[in-house]
Structures are given as structure tokens and as C-alpha cells.
Amino acid sequence: MSTILFATSEARPLIKTGGLADVSGALPAALRAIGEDCRLLLPGYRGVLAALDEPREIWYFRDFYGFGEMRLHLGGIPGSGVPVYVLDAPALYLREGGPYQDVNGLDYPDNARRFALLSRMAAWMAGPDSAFDWRPDILHCNDWQTGLAPAYLALAPEWGGRRRAATLMTIHNLAYQGVFPASLVTALGLPAHSFRPEGVEFYGMLSFLKAGLYYADWISTVSPNYAKEIQKLATGVGMHGLLHARRERLTGILNGIDTHDWDPETDPHLPCRYSAQQPEGKADCKRFLQADLNLESNPDAPLFGVIARLAHQKGLDWVLQVAPGILDRGGQIVLLGTGEPELEAAWRELARKHPGRVSVTIGYDEGLSHRIEAAADFFLMPSRFEPCGLNQMYSLRYGTVPIVHATGGLKDTVEPGKTGFVFDTPSAHGLWLAIEAGLAVYADAKAWRRLMQAGMQRDFSWETSARAYQSLYIKLIGERTQAKRAAA
Numbered sequence: 001m002s003t004i005l006f007a008t009s010e011a012r013p014l015i016k017t018g019g020l021a022d023v024s025g026a027l028p029a030a031l032r033a034i035g036e037d038c039r040l041l042l043p044g045y046r047g048v049l050a051a052l053d054e055p056r057e058i059w060y061f062r063d064f065y066g067f068g069e070m071r072l073h074l075g076g077i078p079g080s081g082v083p084v085y086v087l088d089a090p091a092l093y094l095r096e097g098g099p100y101q102d103v104n105g106l107d108y109p110d111n112a113r114r115f116a117l118l119s120r121m122a123a124w125m126a127g128p129d130s131a132f133d134w135r136p137d138i139l140h141c142n143d144w145q146t147g148l149a150p151a152y153l154a155l156a157p158e159w160g161g162r163r164r165a166a167t168l169m170t171i172h173n174l175a176y177q178g179v180f181p182a183s184l185v186t187a188l189g190l191p192a193h194s195f196r197p198e199g200v201e202f203y204g205m206l207s208f209l210k211a212g213l214y215y216a217d218w219i220s221t222v223s224p225n226y227a228k229e230i231q232k233l234a235t236g237v238g239m240h241g242l243l244h245a246r247r248e249r250l251t252g253i254l255n256g257i258d259t260h261d262w263d264p265e266t267d268p269h270l271p272c273r274y275s276a277q278q279p280e281g282k283a284d285c286k287r288f289l290q291a292d293l294n295l296e297s298n299p300d301a302p303l304f305g306v307i308a309r310l311a312h313q314k315g316l317d318w319v320l321q322v323a324p325g326i327l328d329r330g331g332q333i334v335l336l337g338t339g340e341p342e343l344e345a346a347w348r349e350l351a352r353k354h355p356g357r358v359s360v361t362i363g364y365d366e367g368l369s370h371r372i373e374a375a376a377d378f379f380l381m382p383s384r385f386e387p388c389g390l391n392q393m394y395s396l397r398y399g400t401v402p403i404v405h406a407t408g409g410l411k412d413t414v415e416p417g418k419t420g421f422v423f424d425t426p427s428a429h430g431l432w433l434a435i436e437a438g439l440a441v442y443a444d445a446k447a448w449r450r451l452m453q454a455g456m457q458r459d460f461s462w463e464t465s466a467r468a469y470q471s472l473y474i475k476l477i478g479e480r481t482q483a484k485r486a487a488a
């Protein structure tokens with residue numbers, strides 16, 4: 001058994017803005033289920049401590065590396081019982097808005113400091129100065145918010161040598177890079193000499209993600225295909241050079257899904273339950289959703305679902321362009337999402353123009369997301385890029401046939417013609433051709449049922465992913481043991 005500190009800025013069910021929270025909620029639990037002692041480190045945002053099972057204060061810092069007074073609490077994640085260290089620094093984390101942005105959707109001006117602290121604490125717990133009996137063999141960092149941790153560990157001479165955890169940096173989305181002014185380097189406790197291309201510098205700025213990618217012992221990302229794409233100029237978002245240079249230390253491990261939360265046989269959010277063997281309840285789910293959302297009651301209208309952050313990444317502008325075509329063919333569209341104001345407005349406008357045919361819910365609603373997955377016939381996910389993507393896997397499990405762009409994890413999870421429809425050309429036209437192919441199969445009840453059932457039978461459980469991470473941890477721990485011996 002190894003000890004793993006999983007440092008993250010969000011984790012379901014405590015705090016979620018996107019897929020990272022799903023991974024942080026599920027992977028540590030899956031690792032524990034196969035015998036690893038994995039624990040989380042999470043900032044104490046508003047409500048987090050109160051939501052924990054049996055939290056207790058375990059440490060008080062009068063001034064932690066110049067970040068001020070703070071406490072660490074240890075509690076359990078409700079439901080899974082995964083131990084979580086909560087970093088209670090009210091001046092930085094106890095705020096009205098979300099984890100990264102205020103109530104008006106603006107980034108907090110001190111995000112560099114907020115997440116440098118998270119990284120600093122992760123590094124401290126994984127280094128020789130930790131005051132705790134529990135010491136991680138592995139520090140597993142996630143996205144830019146924890147990217148400075150491998151740098152702090154590697155750059156402190158007394159930590160960088162023998163007595164520290166091995167570090168793994170996982171990229172959940174390379175597009176978010178934690179880029180801040182160079183003037184912050186020393187203020188955040190990084191040595192001035194680290195500000196260079198072979199260090200934390202990124203086009204004249206400080207990048208937290210770059211720091212993690214440069215200093216971590218190993219890098220992983222959330223699908224094998226995305227691991228290849230990010231080494232290329234067109235899709236590497238400026239990091240391709242470094243990622244290509246480190247390709248021998250870069251692995252793609254596909255995310256799993258929470259097969260307990262996302263199970264059409266038991267899902268408490270659904271009006272009716274169903275399975276691959278007894279799919280009849282799916283039609284009832286469609287009937288209920290059409291009624292709930294004031295769509296025309298029509299069991300034969302192909303229902304297209306979309307659930308996403310309304311961001312350019314997700315390609316929903318292409319869906320807007322093909323929407324008239326879908327409606328012409330008798331289809332209905334249901335969208336649930338929130339995000340960029342222009343996209344929100346455009347979608348609202350589409351719904352206004354087509355009452356009974358298009359339903360748009362702007363907001364975040366977990367229950368509705370389950371009901372859409374259950375009710376829809378097709379799920380549209382034409383992302384311009386998609387590191388892994390979760391909704392296409394939820395869709396497959398719910399017998400909702402995904403139509404996806406051949407990018408990132410979408411390409412790894414949807415099998416063209418076997419479980420869904422995949423298009424190569426990144427455009428509205430490319431999407432439309434895939435929709436037409438989908439509608440042709442939809443018209444053939446037998447072929448359609450085969451397609452749905454094939455998707456429902458695919459296994460996307462976390463256990464497979466957890467075993468892949470476990471093998472990687474074992475390899476990294478082996479390397480560190482050798483490094484320690486060599487240094488002794």
C-alpha cells in the first residue's frame with residue numbers, strides 16, 4: 001500500500017465547477033477501494049468544512065511561509081469517507097463567490113496567492129518538514145492550481161534531494177494555465193533563478209501549470225489521445241515543446257465515471273428506471289422530460305441533448321448553426337448550461353423562436369442533467385478540444401447515442417458507427433453530416449437498439465483508471481527509492 005496526497009482545487013460533492021471535481025471525488029475513492037491510502041488536500045471554501053464528516057483541527061500555523069495564520073482540518077468526504085485535509089485560510093478562501101471567481105464571474109485578483117498557498121501546503125506535506133505522521137509517497141497534483149507544488153519541492157534544496165514524495169502532475173485541461181505577472185515569482189516564495197524557460201517562465205510570464213509540467217517527476221493527462229494532441233503545435237496551447245520533450249514521462253489515463261451516481265437502473269433523479277436488458281423506461285423518461293420542459297409530447301421526435309459549460313471550447317456555436325436542420329427533420333433540442341453571456345443569449349433566443357421544440361435552461365442543475373441524459377436519444381458534444389469529457393460516457397451508459405468531434409478523449413471513448421457518431425472536420429458542416437448519419441440509423445428501430453445497447457454495455461468504471469494510476473505510482477515510488485539510495 002502506498003500513501004498518496006491528492007491535491008486539488010475542487011472535489012465532488014464538496015465543491016464543483018467542472019470535470020476536475022468529478023475526478024477528485026471519484027479517483028481517490030477508487031484508489032482506496034484497491035488498497036491505496038489516498039487522501040485529498042482541498043481549500044476551505046465557504047461551506048466545505050461544514051459539509052465534512054467528523055472534521056477535526058489537526059494543526060495551527062501562526063504564519064505559514066508568509067501566507068498568514070491558518071489551520072488544517074482532517075475530515076471525511078460524505079458518502080465515500082475519503083479523508084480530506086482542508087486548508088482553512090479564511091482570508092483567502094472564505095468568500096461569497098465560486099472557487100476561482102467572485103459572484104460577478106470575475107477572477108479573484110489574488111488567485112496567484114490563493115493557489116500558491118494550496119501548492120505550498122501540498123509541497124510541505126510531501127516534503128521533509130511536515131509535522132505529520134502521515135507522509136505521502138506520492139504527491140498527485142491536478143491542473144494549474146496545484147502546479148507550483150512540484151516546483152516548491154524540487155527547488156527547495158533541502159527538499160529536492162532525498163526526502164520527498166514523488167510528484168505526478170495531471171493535466172485535466174491544458175487551456176487553463178495559471179498565468180500571472182513575473183513580478184510575483186519571489187513574492188510567492190520561488191527563487192528568482194527559477195524564472196527561465198527551464199523553469200516557471202512562460203512567454204515572459206509566470207505559469208503555474210508550466211511549473212508543474214517542468215518540475216514534476218511525471219506528467220499525466222486524462223486520455224491517451226489528448227496526451228498525443230498536446231505535444232503538437234496546433235493543440236498544445238504553447239506547452240507542446242515542453243510536453244514533447246518530456247514525452248517519455250507523459251502518460252494518458254482515461255477518466256472513469258461514477259457508475260453508482262450514473263446508473264439508469266437506480267438513478268434517484270429519474271422518473272423511471274431502465275437498463276440495457278429492459279430499456280422501456282427510457283421512453284417514459286423522454287415523455288416526462290418533454291412534459292416538464294414544455295416540449296411537444298412526441299415519442300418519435302429525435303431528442304438531442306446538450307449539457308455543458310457554455311464556452312467556445314464546447315463547439316455549441318456549431319450546434320446553433322445546425323439547429324434549423326435538426327428542427328426541419330422533426331427533432332427537438334434540450335440544452336442545460338451556463339457560461340459565456342453571448343452564448344447564453346443566443347441559446348435563449350433560439351428557444352424563444354421555437355417554443356415546444358427547443359428548451360434552454362441556463363443554470364447548473366444536477367438533477368436535470370441526469371434527466372436529460374436519460375430522456376435524450378442523441379447527445380451532442382462537438383467540442384473543439386476535449387481532454388477527456390464525461391458527458392459522452394454518461395450518455396453511452398444511459399443509451400443516449402453521442403455525436404462527437406474526433407478530438408481528445410471523445411475519440412478514445414466513442415466508437416464510430418458502433419456506439420456513436422464521430423466527425424473529423426471541426427465545423428458546423430462536419431457536425432451536420434454526423435447528425436444526418438445518426439438520423440438515418442435512428443429511423444431503423446432495430447439498428448438503433450443495437451447501437452444503444454452496445455454503448456450501454458461499455459465499461460467506464462473508475463476501477464480500470466485507478467489500476468492504471470496505481471501502476472504509475474508504483475513505478476514512481478521505485479524511481480524515488482533508487483534516487484534516495486544513489487544520494488545516500
Ligand code: ADP
Nearest residue numbers: 018019308309336337363364365369389390391
Ligand atoms: P468540463 O470539465 O470541461 O466542464 P466535462 O464533460 O469533463 O467538461 O465535465 C463536465 C461535468 O459538469 C459533467 O459532469 C457535466 O454533467 C457537468 N455539467 C456541466 N454543466 C452542467 C450544468 N449546467 N448542470 C449540471 N451539470 C453540468
